[in-house]
Amino acid sequence: MKALALVPGTTDVSLRNYSEPRIEKPTQVKMKVLEVGVCGTDREEVKGGRATAPPESEHLVIGHEMLGVVTEKGSEVSTVKVGDFGVFSVRRGCGKCVACENNRSDMCYTAEYTERGIKGAIRRKSTAVHTQHRRPHRADVSGGEGHR
Numbered sequence: 478m479k480a481l482a483l484v485p486g487t488t489d490v491s492l493r494n495y496s497e498p499r500i501e502k503p504t505q506v507k508m509k510v511l512e513v514g515v516c517g518t519d520r521e522e523v524k525g526g527r528a529t530a531p532p533e534s535e536h537l538v539i540g541h542e543m544l545g546v547v548t549e550k551g552s553e554v555s556t557v558k559v560g561d562f563g564v565f566s567v568r569r570g571c572g573k574c575v576a577c578e579n580n581r582s583d584m585c586y587t588a589e590y591t592e593r594g595i596k597g598a599i600r601r602k603s604t605a606v607h608t609q610h611r612r613p614h615r616a617d618v619s620g621g622e623g624h625r
Protein backbone atom coordinates (compact mmCIF):
# COMPACT_ATOMS: atom_id res chain seq x y z
CA MET A 478 0.00 0.00 0.00
CA LYS A 479 1.05 3.57 -0.47
CA ALA A 480 1.48 6.28 2.14
CA LEU A 481 2.77 9.83 2.18
CA ALA A 482 6.02 9.94 4.11
CA LEU A 483 8.66 12.50 4.90
CA VAL A 484 12.24 12.55 6.07
CA PRO A 485 12.06 14.48 9.37
CA GLY A 486 13.94 17.75 9.43
CA THR A 487 13.80 18.10 5.64
CA THR A 488 11.24 19.01 2.98
CA ASP A 489 11.66 15.55 1.39
CA VAL A 490 8.07 14.23 1.10
CA SER A 491 7.18 11.26 -1.11
CA LEU A 492 4.58 8.59 -1.79
CA ARG A 493 6.10 5.31 -0.58
CA ASN A 494 5.16 1.63 -0.59
CA TYR A 495 4.59 -0.20 2.70
CA SER A 496 3.57 -3.73 3.56
CA GLU A 497 0.02 -4.40 4.72
CA PRO A 498 -0.20 -4.31 8.55
CA ARG A 499 -1.34 -7.52 10.23
CA ILE A 500 -2.98 -8.23 13.53
CA GLU A 501 -0.15 -9.42 15.75
CA LYS A 502 -1.92 -9.62 19.13
CA PRO A 503 -5.38 -10.96 20.02
CA THR A 504 -6.28 -7.55 21.49
CA GLN A 505 -5.79 -5.68 18.21
CA VAL A 506 -8.13 -4.74 15.40
CA LYS A 507 -7.20 -3.83 11.86
CA MET A 508 -8.72 -0.71 10.38
CA LYS A 509 -8.94 0.73 6.91
CA VAL A 510 -8.38 4.46 6.92
CA LEU A 511 -11.27 6.28 5.24
CA GLU A 512 -10.37 9.92 5.78
CA VAL A 513 -7.22 11.76 6.82
CA GLY A 514 -7.18 15.38 7.93
CA VAL A 515 -4.40 17.87 7.35
CA CYS A 516 -3.67 20.38 10.08
CA GLY A 517 -1.04 22.93 11.02
CA THR A 518 1.17 20.23 12.49
CA ASP A 519 1.31 18.42 9.12
CA ARG A 520 2.17 21.69 7.41
CA GLU A 521 4.92 22.29 9.96
CA GLU A 522 6.28 18.77 9.39
CA VAL A 523 6.51 19.05 5.59
CA LYS A 524 8.41 22.33 5.99
CA GLY A 525 11.09 20.45 7.93
CA GLY A 526 9.74 21.15 11.40
CA ARG A 527 8.49 19.04 14.28
CA ALA A 528 8.64 15.36 13.30
CA THR A 529 10.56 12.26 14.36
CA ALA A 530 10.72 8.99 12.44
CA PRO A 531 10.40 5.62 14.18
CA PRO A 532 13.81 4.36 15.34
CA GLU A 533 13.98 1.70 12.61
CA SER A 534 13.02 4.04 9.78
CA GLU A 535 14.32 7.12 7.98
CA HIS A 536 10.75 8.08 7.08
CA LEU A 537 7.68 9.12 9.02
CA VAL A 538 4.26 8.48 7.48
CA ILE A 539 2.19 11.58 8.08
CA GLY A 540 -1.55 11.97 8.71
CA HIS A 541 -2.28 11.89 12.43
CA GLU A 542 -5.93 12.96 12.20
CA MET A 543 -8.02 10.21 10.70
CA LEU A 544 -11.19 8.16 10.54
CA GLY A 545 -11.23 4.44 9.83
CA VAL A 546 -13.44 1.35 9.77
CA VAL A 547 -12.64 -1.96 11.46
CA THR A 548 -11.92 -4.70 8.89
CA GLU A 549 -10.58 -7.47 11.19
CA LYS A 550 -10.42 -8.08 14.93
CA GLY A 551 -8.35 -10.19 17.24
CA SER A 552 -9.84 -13.10 19.20
CA GLU A 553 -9.86 -11.17 22.52
CA VAL A 554 -11.54 -8.04 21.17
CA SER A 555 -15.07 -7.66 22.54
CA THR A 556 -15.72 -3.90 22.56
CA VAL A 557 -15.32 -3.38 18.81
CA LYS A 558 -16.75 -5.28 15.85
CA VAL A 559 -15.99 -5.40 12.14
CA GLY A 560 -17.70 -2.44 10.47
CA ASP A 561 -17.36 -0.10 13.46
CA PHE A 562 -15.89 3.30 12.77
CA GLY A 563 -13.04 4.63 14.86
CA VAL A 564 -10.67 7.52 15.28
CA PHE A 565 -7.18 7.24 16.69
CA SER A 566 -5.64 9.19 19.47
CA VAL A 567 -2.41 10.78 18.30
CA ARG A 568 -0.34 10.22 21.40
CA ARG A 569 0.73 6.79 22.58
CA GLY A 570 1.68 7.31 26.18
CA CYS A 571 4.33 5.78 28.39
CA GLY A 572 1.78 3.47 30.02
CA LYS A 573 3.23 4.00 33.47
CA CYS A 574 2.28 7.52 34.63
CA VAL A 575 -1.00 8.46 36.33
CA ALA A 576 -2.42 9.99 33.16
CA CYS A 577 -1.66 6.90 31.08
CA GLU A 578 -2.99 4.56 33.75
CA ASN A 579 -6.26 6.50 33.57
CA ASN A 580 -6.54 6.22 29.77
CA ARG A 581 -5.45 9.85 29.25
CA SER A 582 -2.30 9.35 27.22
CA ASP A 583 -2.71 12.81 25.68
CA MET A 584 -1.74 14.12 29.11
CA CYS A 585 1.27 11.79 29.56
CA TYR A 586 3.59 13.30 32.18
CA THR A 587 6.83 11.50 31.39
CA ALA A 588 7.43 12.69 27.79
CA GLU A 589 8.22 9.04 27.00
CA TYR A 590 5.48 8.92 24.40
CA THR A 591 5.23 8.66 20.64
CA GLU A 592 2.73 10.45 18.42
CA ARG A 593 1.46 8.75 15.32
CA GLY A 594 2.30 10.81 12.27
CA ILE A 595 4.33 13.26 14.36
CA LYS A 596 6.83 11.76 16.77
CA GLY A 597 8.36 8.35 16.32
CA ALA A 598 5.32 6.44 15.09
CA ILE A 599 4.05 6.01 11.57
CA ARG A 600 0.58 5.74 10.17
CA ARG A 601 -0.61 4.04 7.05
CA LYS A 602 -3.63 3.74 4.84
CA SER A 603 -4.50 0.58 6.74
CA THR A 604 -3.31 -0.09 10.22
CA ALA A 605 -3.53 -2.40 13.19
CA VAL A 606 -5.09 -0.88 16.27
CA HIS A 607 -4.70 -1.93 19.87
CA THR A 608 -7.96 -1.91 21.80
CA GLN A 609 -6.79 -2.90 25.26
CA HIS A 610 -7.49 -0.21 27.89
CA ARG A 611 -9.33 1.93 25.39
CA ARG A 612 -12.84 3.17 25.07
CA PRO A 613 -14.86 1.84 22.14
CA HIS A 614 -14.37 3.88 18.98
CA ARG A 615 -11.15 5.41 20.22
CA ALA A 616 -7.96 3.42 20.15
CA ASP A 617 -4.24 3.69 19.78
CA VAL A 618 -2.28 2.34 16.87
CA SER A 619 -0.05 -0.58 17.67
CA GLY A 620 1.60 -3.40 15.84
CA GLY A 621 2.49 -3.58 12.17
CA GLU A 622 5.83 -2.77 10.70
CA GLY A 623 7.19 0.49 11.99
CA HIS A 624 4.45 1.20 14.53
CA ARG A 625 5.11 2.14 18.12
Ligand SMILES: [Zn+2]
Nearest residue numbers: 516517518542
Ligand atom coordinates in the same frame (compact mmCIF):
# COMPACT_ATOMS: atom_id res chain seq x y z
ZN1 LIG B 1 -3.36 17.77 13.97
Ligand SMILES: [Zn+2]
Nearest residue numbers: 571574577585
Ligand atom coordinates in the same frame (compact mmCIF):
# COMPACT_ATOMS: atom_id res chain seq x y z
ZN1 LIG C 1 2.44 8.45 30.52
